[in-house]
Amino acid sequence: MSDTDTGASPARTVIERAAVVTVDAPDPGLSSLGHEYAEGHVVVEDGLIRAVGPGPPPPQEEPVRRIDGSGCLLTPGLVNTHHHLYQWATRGYAVDSTLFGWLTELYPVWAGIDETLVHAAATAGLGWTALSGCTTVADHHYVFPNTGGDVLGAVVSGAGRVGVRLHAVRGSMDRGQSAGGLPPDSVVEDTESALEATERAVRRFHDPSFGARVRVAVGPCSPFSVSTELMTRSAEFAREHGVGMHTHLAETRDELDRCAAEFGCDPVEYAERTGWLGEDVWLAHGVHLSETAVRRLGTTGTGVAHCPSSNGRLGAGTAPVRSLLDARAPVGLGVDGVASNESGRLGDELRQALLLGRARYGPDALSVRDALWMGTRGGARCLGRESELGSLEVGKLADLALWDVDGLGHAGITDPVAALALGPLPPLRRLLRGGETVVEDDRLVRESERDLTTELRRACARIAEGGTG
Numbered sequence: 001m002s003d004t005d006t007g008a009s010p011a012r013t014v015i016e017r018a019a020v021v022t023v024d025a026p027d028p029g030l031s032s033l034g035h036e037y038a039e040g041h042v043v044v045e046d047g048l049i050r051a052v053g054p055g056p057p058p059p060q061e062e063p064v065r066r067i068d069g070s071g072c073l074l075t076p077g078l079v080n081t082h083h084h085l086y087q088w089a090t091r092g093y094a095v096d097s098t099l100f101g102w103l104t105e106l107y108p109v110w111a112g113i114d115e116t117l118v119h120a121a122a123t124a125g126l127g128w129t130a131l132s133g134c135t136t137v138a139d140h141h142y143v144f145p146n147t148g149g150d151v152l153g154a155v156v157s158g159a160g161r162v163g164v165r166l167h168a169v170r171g172s173m174d175r176g177q178s179a180g181g182l183p184p185d186s187v188v189e190d191t192e193s194a195l196e197a198t199e200r201a202v203r204r205f206h207d208p209s210f211g212a213r214v215r216v217a218v219g220p221c222s223p224f225s226v227s228t229e230l231m232t233r234s235a236e237f238a239r240e241h242g243v244g245m246h247t248h249l250a251e252t253r254d255e256l257d258r259c260a261a262e263f264g265c266d267p268v269e270y271a272e273r274t275g276w277l278g279e280d281v282w283l284a285h286g287v288h289l290s291e292t293a294v295r296r297l298g299t300t301g302t303g304v305a306h307c308p309s310s311n312g313r314l315g316a317g318t319a320p321v322r323s324l325l326d327a328r329a330p331v332g333l334g335v336d337g338v339a340s341n342e343s344g345r346l347g348d349e350l351r352q353a354l355l356l357g358r359a360r361y362g363p364d365a366l367s368v369r370d371a372l373w374m375g376t377r378g379g380a381r382c383l384g385r386e387s388e389l390g391s392l393e394v395g396k397l398a399d400l401a402l403w404d405v406d407g408l409g410h411a412g413i414t415d416p417v418a419a420l421a422l423g424p425l426p427p428l429r430r431l432l433r434g435g436e437t438v439v440e441d442d443r444l445v446r447e448s449e450r451d452l453t454t455e456l457r458r459a460c461a462r463i464a465e466g467g468t469g
Contacts, residue, residue: 011064013044013435014057015402018069019416021372022052022392023076028325028373033417034391042074044398047211047434052392071406072429073416075372076390077135077399079379080346082246082284082305082334085139085155086113088121089459090339099252099314100182106339107183112463115149120455123158125344127444127452129335130164132345132425135399135433137164138305138334138383140246140284142171142221143187144197156205156214163438163446165212165399167383169219169246170201174230181225191230194220195237202241210388211397211434217244222251223270224258235275244280244384246305247271250293251285252316268293277302282382284334286324287317294320298327303382306374308352309343310336318356321374322365332379347425350375354421368421398435403428 017039025034043051043060051058090109094102122139129137139155152170159166172194175181181188189197198218206216218238220226231247238245250256250267263270268289271277277296282303289297297304306319324331333353338344350371357366380390388397403426405419410426413419420426431439438445444452 011045012050012060013065013067013398013432014041014060015044015067015069015074015400015430016041016057018072018074018402020052020074020392021417023373023377024391024393025373027328028370028378033369033373040074042392042400044400044432044435047398047436049392049394049396049398052394067402067430069402069429071404073403073405073420073426074392075133075401075403075420076376076392077401077431077433078133078346078375079332079383079390080129080134080137080335081282081303081332081379081382082307082336083125083129083137083139084141084337084339085122085125085158086110086118086141086143086151087337087339088125088344088456089113089117089463091342093339097314098254099316100254102314102340103182107187109463110143111145111184111186112466113143113145113148113151115151115154117459117463118148118151119154119158120459122155123161123447124452124456125338126158126162126164127447127449128344129346130162130431130438130444131428131442132347133401133403133428133431134346135164135401135431135438136167136379136383136385136389138167138169138217138246140169140171140219142173142219144189145187152201152205159214161447162444163433163436165433166214167217167244168201168205168214169217170198171219171221172198172230172234173221173225174227175225179227183225188225191227191233194230195233198234198237202243206243208242215244217246219246222248222255223263223267224255228274231274231276238280244282245276246282246284247276248285249283250288251311252314253288256288266290266293268296272296280384282330282332284336285311285316285319287311287319289320289324291323294323294327294329297324297329301330303330303332305332305334305382306353307334307336307341308349308356309341312352312356313340318360320361321353321357322361325370330378330381331374332382333375345425346375350421368415368418371421372417398432400430400432401428402430
């Protein structure tokens with residue numbers, strides 16, 4: 001690699017001689033992502049993309065940092081639309097369970113988390129997903145033990161350490177075991193407390209401005225851990241304050257049966273009743289959706305965070321992604337918690353989505369470019385940030401991933417998008433968030449991977465011992 005840095009803080013960064021995939025097509029197509037250049041450039045200034053195109057860049061005034069992208073693929077930074085970062089401390093539990101059995105085993109363990117443990121798990125998880133090309137992460141945190149302290153703040157500070165963007169989804173549960181829910185009563189809140197805490201989180205952390213590092217969304221956990229009152233009032237609060245909305249929905253057949261028994265409808269109908277459909281909503285999983293439900297999500301612009309590895313790990317099934325895309329519903333990709341996806345890398349989900357989609361629906365179900373679109377622009381659309389993120393266009397934020405596809409793992413694959421989506425996850429030559437380097441030569445630049453690993457091991461040991469004290 002040959003980089004030339006002519007100043008301590010160069011006004012501009014130029015990435016040149018890379019294959020460039022802009023993902024500037026507004027909707028996914030089986031064979032097109034918009035403009036692609038076999039050899040092109042991107043110019044970054046003040047955190048924004050100032051130029052993108054084929055061939056060499058236009059002349060630049062010094063100082064300028066030049067990054068040689070020879071042998072690399074340049075894409076938008078990946079967008080992770082669904083994660084549970086605290087779960088990095090509980091990988092490898094309940095490895096042969098379905099979702100409800102997995103939750104039943106893990107909820108009592110999660111009752112022991114606190115802000116120190118969550119900070120270690122979140123920082124490690126964010127560092128790891130950054131190393132897989134991810135510049136924006138939506139973390140759904142819904143477990144707030146009575147003595148856990150500032151666990152949401154612990155996630156936010158972890159994002160600051162690593163340097164990625166965070167959508168902190170302030171989750172909630174007000175339906176514990178005594179009220180017919182799955183979680184222990186010690187990790188649920190009463191309805192009023194949950195709403196008040198959500199409002200505090202929005203006031204404390206949410207930044208609605210262009211280029212925000214942290215935004216907050218409202219996130220009641222799921223129909224089987226949240227009352228109808230909390231679902232409805234959360235939606236009203238979110239729209240009053242102009243923040244996004246996120247929840248789990250239609251993940252398993254057990255959930256379908258439970259919704260039918262309790263509410264007399266399917267999960268999407270229940271979501272509509274409680275105000276949870278619309279362009280400001282994205283739903284995690286969406287595995288078990290009827291044709292009617294798919295059409296309704298498309299008509300209302302409701303997004304879906306597709307989590308193929310987690311769904312496979314728990315045996316939940318595969319979301320009808322092709323049908324959702326055809327219905328023009330926004331679809332992004334998610335890691336989900338690493339207690340149900342121990343890999344924890346969003347880059348891996350490109351391949352998983354592609355393979356599982358084809359395994360269920362046939363070879364025309366998804367293309368390699370569909371997979372990349374979901375991992376970038378589709379994710380940005382789910383989070384309500386398509387005007388800022390998800391594609392390489394002039395005026396958008398310079399969140400970029402430069403993948404090295406010139407090594408043994410990808411040699412001979414002439415289409416670099418196919419190399420990324422079908423081959424092993426490539427090393428990262430660079431990962432930029434707002435023009436600032438987060439990963440260089442496959443290493444985090446702000447934090448030591450060894451230090452993060454040490455912190456994580458301590459957290460894992462503490463919770464395995466039955467507590468955080």
